[in-house]
Amino acid sequence: MLGDFTYCNPTRLHFGKNAMSALTEELAKYGQTVQLIYGGGSIKRNGIYDQVIAALEAAGKTVVEDAGVMPNPTADKLREGVKIARERNVDFLLAVGGGSCADYAKAVSVSMNCDDDPWEKYFARFEEPTCEIIPVGVVLTMAGTGSEMNGGSVITNHEQNLKIGHVFSTDVAPKFAIMNPEFTYSLPKYQMVAGIFDIMNHITEQYFSGTDDNTSDYIMEGLMRGLVKASRAAVANPEDYEARSNIMWTAAWALNTFVGCGKAQDWEVHMLGQAVSAVTDATHGMTLAAVALPYYRYIMDAGLPKFARFAQNVWGIDAAGKADEQLAAAGLDAMEAWMREIGCVMNLAELGCDESMLETLADATFVMEGGYRKLTREEIIAIFRESL
Amino acid sequence: MLGDFTYCNPTRLHFGKNAMSALTEELAKYGQTVQLIYGGGSIKRNGIYDQVIAALEAAGKTVVEDAGVMPNPTADKLREGVKIARERNVDFLLAVGGGSCADYAKAVSVSMNCDDDPWEKYFARFEEPTCEIIPVGVVLTMAGTGSEMNGGSVITNHEQNLKIGHVFSTDVAPKFAIMNPEFTYSLPKYQMVAGIFDIMNHITEQYFSGTDDNTSDYIMEGLMRGLVKASRAAVANPEDYEARSNIMWTAAWALNTFVGCGKAQDWEVHMLGQAVSAVTDATHGMTLAAVALPYYRYIMDAGLPKFARFAQNVWGIDAAGKADEQLAAAGLDAMEAWMREIGCVMNLAELGCDESMLETLADATFVMEGGYRKLTREEIIAIFRESL
Numbered sequence: 220m221l222g223d224f225t226y227c228n229p230t231r232l233h234f235g236k237n238a239m240s241a242l243t244e245e246l247a248k249y250g251q252t253v254q255l256i257y258g259g260g261s262i263k264r265n266g267i268y269d270q271v272i273a274a275l276e277a278a279g280k281t282v283v284e285d286a287g288v289m290p291n292p293t294a295d296k297l298r299e300g301v302k303i304a305r306e307r308n309v310d311f312l313l314a315v316g317g318g319s320c321a322d323y324a325k326a327v328s329v330s331m332n333c334d335d336d337p338w339e340k341y342f343a344r345f346e347e348p349t350c351e352i353i354p355v356g357v358v359l360t361m362a363g364t365g366s367e368m369n370g371g372s373v374i375t376n377h378e379q380n381l382k383i384g385h386v387f388s389t390d391v392a393p394k395f396a397i398m399n400p401e402f403t404y405s406l407p408k409y410q411m412v413a414g415i416f417d418i419m420n421h422i423t424e425q426y427f428s429g430t431d432d433n434t435s436d437y438i439m440e441g442l443m444r445g446l447v448k449a450s451r452a453a454v455a456n457p458e459d460y461e462a463r464s465n466i467m468w469t470a471a472w473a474l475n476t477f478v479g480c481g482k483a484q485d486w487e488v489h490m491l492g493q494a495v496s497a498v499t500d501a502t503h504g505m506t507l508a509a510v511a512l513p514y515y516r517y518i519m520d521a522g523l524p525k526f527a528r529f530a531q532n533v534w535g536i537d538a539a540g541k542a543d544e545q546l547a548a549a550g551l552d553a554m555e556a557w558m559r560e561i562g563c564v565m566n567l568a569e570l571g572c573d574e575s576m577l578e579t580l581a582d583a584t585f586v587m588e589g590g591y592r593k594l595t596r597e598e599i600i601a602i603f604r605e606s607l
Numbered sequence: 608m609l610g611d612f613t614y615c616n617p618t619r620l621h622f623g624k625n626a627m628s629a630l631t632e633e634l635a636k637y638g639q640t641v642q643l644i645y646g647g648g649s650i651k652r653n654g655i656y657d658q659v660i661a662a663l664e665a666a667g668k669t670v671v672e673d674a675g676v677m678p679n680p681t682a683d684k685l686r687e688g689v690k691i692a693r694e695r696n697v698d699f700l701l702a703v704g705g706g707s708c709a710d711y712a713k714a715v716s717v718s719m720n721c722d723d724d725p726w727e728k729y730f731a732r733f734e735e736p737t738c739e740i741i742p743v744g745v746v747l748t749m750a751g752t753g754s755e756m757n758g759g760s761v762i763t764n765h766e767q768n769l770k771i772g773h774v775f776s777t778d779v780a781p782k783f784a785i786m787n788p789e790f791t792y793s794l795p796k797y798q799m800v801a802g803i804f805d806i807m808n809h810i811t812e813q814y815f816s817g818t819d820d821n822t823s824d825y826i827m828e829g830l831m832r833g834l835v836k837a838s839r840a841a842v843a844n845p846e847d848y849e850a851r852s853n854i855m856w857t858a859a860w861a862l863n864t865f866v867g868c869g870k871a872q873d874w875e876v877h878m879l880g881q882a883v884s885a886v887t888d889a890t891h892g893m894t895l896a897a898v899a900l901p902y903y904r905y906i907m908d909a910g911l912p913k914f915a916r917f918a919q920n921v922w923g924i925d926a927a928g929k930a931d932e933q934l935a936a937a938g939l940d941a942m943e944a945w946m947r948e949i950g951c952v953m954n955l956a957e958l959g960c961d962e963s964m965l966e967t968l969a970d971a972t973f974v975m976e977g978g979y980r981k982l983t984r985e986e987i988i989a990i991f992r993e994s995l
Contacts, residue, residue: 236611
């Protein structure tokens with residue numbers, strides 16, 4: 220723990236098959252009018268919507284519907300959500316869905332009482348909230364982003380080819396999250412696998428940086444070993460409760476600031492992936508899967524001891540007789556084999572990208588400085604080309 | 608994550624070499640009169656007391672001294688502390704020390720506004736607080752108990768030969784903790800090692816139970832690997848900041864409810880060790896060290912797959928050619944070698960126990976039901992005898 224830091228995470232997590240039974244009591248702590256935020260309506264087909272409405276009714280709330288939040292929530296949709304919140308003077312924002320709904324709810328939360336345009340203020344200019352924040356709660360239906368237990372919010376502006384995340388303070392994080400792993404059973408395999416790789420990449424973004432021997436690294440190795448095992452069980456049987464619950468729990472802890480405590484962090488894979496989503500609207504986790512290996516193979520030499528450690532401690536590769544270069548490469552090969560096994564998208568062509576888009580993708584990519592390398596524009600283009 | 612649970616931990620942790628700089632701002636959030644709780648005065652020799660007083664003065668607080676908290680804080684001392692709190696009508700309790708001071712502060716916190724005798728209400732009858740709780744803060748000077756980030760409090764009644772812990776809700780947990788690893792440098796090696804084994808045993812108490820494949824188990828394996836490495840470095844050089852900081856961070860997370868989420872838990876080693884402290888007043892961590900191996904070797908057959916996993920995933924023992932029994936035994940042998948290497952007390956004789964005390968120790972031992980075995984009185988006596 221070489222770096223100084225402050226850690227505080229007050230989100231209350233209700234986890235398990237009976238987690239929903241806590242919703243009415245949680246809602247009772249907040250005001251009368253609840254903006255109910257959800258996506259394309261799958262929650263109406265799988266019964267979750269009815270359970271949420273029952274809890275809202277039991278708590279005597281006035282419900283304001285706000286449906287249609289898309290997988291990469293847009294600045295335009297955000298402006299609509301803020302308009303609804305203001306017109307109905309809502310007291311609480313309840314997001315029912317995955318990270319998109321939670322991210323969107325947090326963006327509405329910091330914007331309802333603010334005169335500025337939300338995209339400009341928070342995502343173009345990275346300003347902090349200067350107005351009253353509306354509390355947010357989450358009923359989680361997809362594991363991956365970790366948005367249920369952090370202050371992060373990612374919004375996409377397709378006109379500007381930009382997908383930008385703002386990590387707000389814990390004041391903006393959900394007050395509570397209802398986490399029933401069974402709610403993720405009906406998710407299509409593509410979405411489940413995208414979530415799993417998103418989790419893995421949240422961990423590797425924080426793992427592949429620094430040269431210290433940090434407790435956070437040991438915790439992340441444990442989380443990655445558990446995630447790999449659970450992912451295989453979940454692909455074999457999507458209704459394996461143990462596997463789905465381990466994945467859901469790992470998702471929350473991979474991105475609630477905990478595993479990054481005291482450490483340098485990279486996040487360049489997310490910058491590359493978010494550029495792809497900004498341009499193509501592709502599923503977040505799959506954009507990360509398409510670019511991660513070309514990126515890590517490119518920077519491997521600059522962080523060789525950590526990549527060698529990754530091979531041993533996460534993938535169980537025997538170091539005997541191997542130089543660090545061989546060991547490090549074998550670790551990334553093992554990650555590739557696992558990604559193919561569970562069904563990750565392995566290239567950008569499958570997500571609709573081609574050679575003609577490389578400059579546009581590079582324009583949309585932010586360059587981070589916390590990892591083993593700081594990329595030039597030429598290197599970014601080369602990595603995108605390698606990912607095609 | 609097979610069991611349902613709720614997780615919430617709002618304690619704000621200020622960690623690192625400059626952590627103390629946050630104390631004045633934290634104190635400013637609370638009332639005027641601060642009860643300053645500490646132990647035998649070592650903080651006056653190493654300069655920490657002066658830093659705390661400076662922060663209290665900068666925050667303009669009225670300070671009420673409450674020194675002399677002993678390593679196993681007693682019911683009598685607790686009654687004195689409650690008397691001070693009432694007489695001076697304090698608004699905040701600031702514990703400067705290790706787990707004893709923090710545990711004691713929490714016990715005062717739930718008792719100041721309560722008419723009942725604190726030992727009888729909370730530790731003999733296990734009642735919950737029914738009165739206003741006074742907020743607590745901690746400046747940590749010893750890593751081990753994890754009391755800085757949980758609602759637990761352990762109080763000893765030597766007249767009754769009882770040392771009893773009560774795990775209160777998060778309302779009783781410290782509002783903040785100042786965690787500067789350098790503050791632990793001046794601790795005698797015996798105390799440092801006792802703290803390290805306390806941390807290890809907090810983890811094994813939660814690890815050695817259940818047959819599920821829980822994310823919490825993977826996290827604990829990572830924490831144990833990191834702890835073993837850091838402990839060796841800290842013994843070699845007590846001023847190895849990286850090692851001492853990793854140990855301090857691991858201590859907080861080993862007992863803030865996180866690593867036990869979704870899992871069955873044992874805690875019998877703590878019951879055996881607390882009986883020893885109740886009778887002999889021996890150092891907590893060393894009482895655990897003296898009884899842990901005889902206990903684990905006794906129950907090993909009942910949880911064989913987990914002990915075999917422990918050998919591989921924590922101690923890196925190669926499973927090839929070994930039956931589970933051999934593997935499991937080799938894991939405990941590796942733990943024993945590590946305990947001897949860092950300087951743990953390996954038997955009860957060294958803590959002042961002898962054959963004549965076995966019945967008294969058994970009388971003082973609570974029997975838990977969450978582990979691989981539920982002990983009979985005869986078995987408890989046999990384990991204590993094996994520990995002599």
